[in-house]
Amino acid sequence: MKVLVALVSLLATMSVAVAIDTGQAFDDPELQERYEKIIAEVRCLKCQNQTIKDSNAFLAGDLRREIRRMLEEGLNDEEIAEFLVARYGEFALYRPRLTGKTLILWLAPALLLLGGATVLWRVVQSRMALPIDDDSVEEG
Amino acid sequence: MTRYLAPLVAFAILIPVLMIGLTRDPRELPSPLLQQAAPQFELPSLRDAEQMVGSADFANQMVLLNVWATWCPGCRQEHGFMLELAKSGAIDIYGLNWRDNRREAVRWLETLGDPYVASGFDEDGRVGIDWGVYGAPETFLIDANGIVVHKHIAPLTREIWERDFVPLLSVRGEVQ
Numbered sequence: 401m402k403v404l405v406a407l408v409s410l411l412a413t414m415s416v417a418v419a420i421d422t423g424q425a426f427d428d429p430e431l432q433e434r435y436e437k438i439i440a441e442v443r444c445l446k447c448q449n450q451t452i453k454d455s456n457a458f459l460a461g462d463l464r465r466e467i468r469r470m471l472e473e474g475l476n477d478e479e480i481a482e483f484l485v486a487r488y489g490e491f492a493l494y495r496p497r498l499t500g501k502t503l504i505l506w507l508a509p510a511l512l513l514l515g516g517a518t519v520l521w522r523v524v525q526s527r528m529a530l531p532i533d534d535d536s537v538e539e540g
Numbered sequence: 541m542t543r544y545l546a547p548l549v550a551f552a553i554l555i556p557v558l559m560i561g562l563t564r565d566p567r568e569l570p571s572p573l574l575q576q577a578a579p580q581f582e583l584p585s586l587r588d589a590e591q592m593v594g595s596a597d598f599a600n601q602m603v604l605l606n607v608w609a610t611w612c613p614g615c616r617q618e619h620g621f622m623l624e625l626a627k628s629g630a631i632d633i634y635g636l637n638w639r640d641n642r643r644e645a646v647r648w649l650e651t652l653g654d655p656y657v658a659s660g661f662d663e664d665g666r667v668g669i670d671w672g673v674y675g676a677p678e679t680f681l682i683d684a685n686g687i688v689v690h691k692h693i694a695p696l697t698r699e700i701w702e703r704d705f706v707p708l709l710s711v712r713g714e715v716q
Contacts, residue, residue: 445569445674458639459674462665487672489572 420456421464431471438467438480441494451494571672571691578605578682579670583660586637586645593660597634598682602709604633605680606656606696607668609640610648612676618695619652625701626655631709635659638668638676681705 426432444455452460484492496502582594608615635656637645681690
């Protein structure tokens with residue numbers, strides 16, 4: 401057991417040891433925070449299930465460099481998102497913006513939840529209408 | 541009866557949707573540049589760093605912009621067709637040499653042949669980003685008004701050229 405714990409802890413430290421982004425941190429901690437947040441939410445188009453924070457593809461490095469530059473130039477988050485979407489499309493953002501095209505992405509979870517809840521509600525209602533000692537299944 | 545029918549209907553709707561999904565390649569992303577003005581650029585020429593190559597060179601002319609690199613196997617694959625196409629005189633081809641090594645890229649053109657009117661040398665990938673490039677080879681068709689009318693991702697072949705590009709060429713011919 402002790403060995404297992406030791407191995408798992410070793411594994412946990414490994415991910416820290418292989419940081420991808422080797423760029424220098426911003427002097428301003430607030431900028432650094434924004435930078436970290438943005439790169440964790442931008443898709444690496446070359447390696448589509450990774451963010452540009454996780455990927456060492458050169459395209460991810462190039463995009464990190466451009467985001468760094470834009471932050472230094474004082475662009476706000478919305479302008480940076482616009483830069484990426486204009487070039488790579490909405491797909492580049494892991495957190496899609498709320499637009500006509502992406503509306504379904506934002507609404508679908510709520511609609512599915514609502515649909516599921518409705519079905520559940522109706523099933524429960526019909527079961528509750530059954531006499532307690534009747535174990536036959538009633539047609540709804 | 542409906543309790544059995546409803547899931548069946550839902551399933552019947554879902555199947556074609558998923559079937560269509562299977563035929564699509566998730567790595568092929570639609571470019572937001574389509575039907576938009578092509579991004580302007582100016583880069584040092586691959587063969588001669590003193591010279592500049594850029595979108596100004598192909599203003600008022602329908603051209604192909606082909607994104608290539610020596611590290612890209614797909615580019616090697618389509619190179620023969622690019623040479624054929626250039627030789628046929630159907631269209632001028634400009635190159636965007638993306639994230640490459642200048643010496644190796646020049647050697648590639650010298651040994652394999654050079655289909656390009658000129659290639660811009662995009663060493664740091666800055667111009668590539670403006671064009672939304674995420675994997676070479678990519679080929680853009682830009683019309684005489686500077687609008688991106690088509691983008692092909694993956695190696696270009698004669699079949700794809702004739703199917704996807706040629707119709708766009710003739711449409712433009714009629715307009716002009």
